[in-house]
Amino acid sequence: MSTTPPTPVSTPAAPGVDPVQLHSERSVLGRTAPRQTRVGRTLPFSDERHLLAHQWLVDEAWMLDAQAYEDWLDLLTDDIHYLMPVRVTTALGAGYDTSPGMAHFDEDKYSLSRRVARFQTEHAWTEDPPSRLRHHLSNVRTFATGDRDHLVVDSATLLFRNRGDVREGAFVSAGREDLLRRTPDGWKLARRTIMVDDAVIRMQNLAIFL
Amino acid sequence: MVEIGLFREPKAEKRKDGCTYWAGNGGGTTYKLPPGGLDERFRYVGYPQEMVDRMKEVLSADQLRVVGDDGFMISAASVYPNLSFVHNWPKVADTDAVLPFISVRQWQPISEDETEVLSWFAVDAEAPEEFKALSYKAYLMCFGSTGMFEQDDVENWVSLTNTAAGSMARRLLLNSRMGLLEDGTEVVPALGPEQFHGPGVAHTGYGEYNQRELLNRWADDIERPVQRASMLEVGGSRQVEVSQEGAARPAVPASDPPASDAGTTAGAQA
Numbered sequence: 293m294s295t296t297p298p299t300p301v302s303t304p305a306a307p308g309v310d311p312v313q314l315h316s317e318r319s320v321l322g323r324t325a326p327r328q329t330r331v332g333r334t335l336p337f338s339d340e341r342h343l344l345a346h347q348w349l350v351d352e353a354w355m356l357d358a359q360a361y362e363d364w365l366d367l368l369t370d371d372i373h374y375l376m377p378v379r380v381t382t383a384l385g386a387g388y389d390t391s392p393g394m395a396h397f398d399e400d401k402y403s404l405s406r407r408v409a410r411f412q413t414e415h416a417w418t419e420d421p422p423s424r425l426r427h428h429l430s431n432v433r434t435f436a437t438g439d440r441d442h443l444v445v446d447s448a449t450l451l452f453r454n455r456g457d458v459r460e461g462a463f464v465s466a467g468r469e470d471l472l473r474r475t476p477d478g479w480k481l482a483r484r485t486i487m488v489d490d491a492v493i494r495m496q497n498l499a500i501f502l
Numbered sequence: 503m504v505e506i507g508l509f510r511e512p513k514a515e516k517r518k519d520g521c522t523y524w525a526g527n528g529g530g531t532t533y534k535l536p537p538g539g540l541d542e543r544f545r546y547v548g549y550p551q552e553m554v555d556r557m558k559e560v561l562s563a564d565q566l567r568v569v570g571d572d573g574f575m576i577s578a579a580s581v582y583p584n585l586s587f588v589h590n591w592p593k594v595a596d597t598d599a600v601l602p603f604i605s606v607r608q609w610q611p612i613s614e615d616e617t618e619v620l621s622w623f624a625v626d627a628e629a630p631e632e633f634k635a636l637s638y639k640a641y642l643m644c645f646g647s648t649g650m651f652e653q654d655d656v657e658n659w660v661s662l663t664n665t666a667a668g669s670m671a672r673r674l675l676l677n678s679r680m681g682l683l684e685d686g687t688e689v690v691p692a693l694g695p696e697q698f699h700g701p702g703v704a705h706t707g708y709g710e711y712n713q714r715e716l717l718n719r720w721a722d723d724i725e726r727p728v729q730r731a732s733m734l735e736v737g738g739s740r741q742v743e744v745s746q747e748g749a750a751r752p753a754v755p756a757s758d759p760p761a762s763d764a765g766t767t768a769g770a771q772a
Contacts, residue, residue: 320638394623396647402595403643406508410650496660497653
């Protein structure tokens with residue numbers, strides 16, 4: 293029988309793992325990120341809160357496919373922490389599988405707004421002509437938190453992206469842990485941790501959002 | 503990137519007023535800084551005074567004169583054949599303050615039309631923690647997989663590669679003089695030693711002087727006969743000479759990478 297403590301693997305919601313502590317709180321720019329965490333087991337799929345969270349994610353996925361980024365920005369809280377750590381390949385038991393101190397995205401509202409503004413310029417060659425995008429969303433699980441105004445939602449996303457007529461399209465697969473917050477303007481995203489399933493990104497660039 | 507407020511400098515003027523320099527084993531580009539003293543100019547690109555004070559102890563007199571007297575700030579630089587550095591100072595919040603970052607990057611050839619880019623973020627270990635975090639943010643916003651600068655640059659490089667393989671590119675000859683006039687003289691004269699205290703030969707303005715130097719050197723290396731590489735016998739005690747063609751390599755395990763290409767051979771000799 294093993295006496296070593298469980299390995300803090302990165303998969304959101306792996307047994308004994310707190311994705312907030314493991315990633316958002318430890319990231320270089322996540323020190324002020326909202327800290328609410330999940331409480332208890334997955335809410336039943338018939339629970340109103342799950343239905344609400346699921347619909348929120350589906351609507352958001354549609355918005356990202358349509359590249360309606362200005363509308364998407366409105367769905368984010370002003371204190372959002374949007375994080376996509378760099379995955380690394382380590383031996384079982386190494387104790388980590390993300391690159392400490394480095395990320396693909398480690399964003400606040402300002403930097404996300406600059407990324408959106410960039411798409412509106414005439415020099416955004418990565419999206420001119422625009423990609424054809426499809427965010428496939430699945431495995432949605434909703435959790436309560438310590439207060440009624442926050443929900444934690446796990447989901448899987450598979451992004452297919454294709455540009456032009458010649459090159460093959462590319463996929464990015466990722467798991468996500470989101471914190472949704474109730475605001476006077478509806479539910480908004482206050483924290484997102486994206487665990488990409490690639491250690492080396494095969495996509496030409498990440499001029500997209502997950 | 504200026505349009506969306508990522509960079510403070512209006513248009514590309516500051517780069518046009520900057521210079522490029524080539525110093526044999528590599529070269530780089532600079533931005534022209536506004537008038538001011540050494541401290542003021544380092545602070546202008548976002549370095550806190552405590553870091554400037556340390557730079558004054560660490561950098562050479564000539565290096566300090568490049569910034570303080572000549573008014574140039576080193577921006578991008580490359581070491582022949584495939585190692586590069588980036589130094590830039592974007593805005594990382596909705597204020598006028600800029601934050602400098604440094605990226606180290608390696609261009610790893612995969613095939614004739616593929617290159618893998620390894621990109622690192624580097625920061626002074628003794629910098630204030632606040633500076634380190636914001637410098638990291640500046641890097642993420644500009645370079646790497648999600649970098650707003652890099653995304654669009656790479657897109658252009660892909661287009662160039664595709665175009666270079668097309669039928670028009672095969673049929674047409676391009677006379678690319680890269681900074682040379684018809685009589686072989688340079689478009690603008692090199693800066694004198696009192697105008698540029700950095701290494702090598704510098705020219706003001708946009709130009710392909712550096713690229714011409716790099717391609718010349720690369721052509722020379724490609725023409726040179728392949729040298730025999732010396733190899734170390736792993737687990738043994740003697741140095742063995744092994745043919746570059748790999749005909750006899752008794753001491754090398756089967757998984758050893760193929761003989762280095764001309765580029766890396768040249769790099770080892772540099």
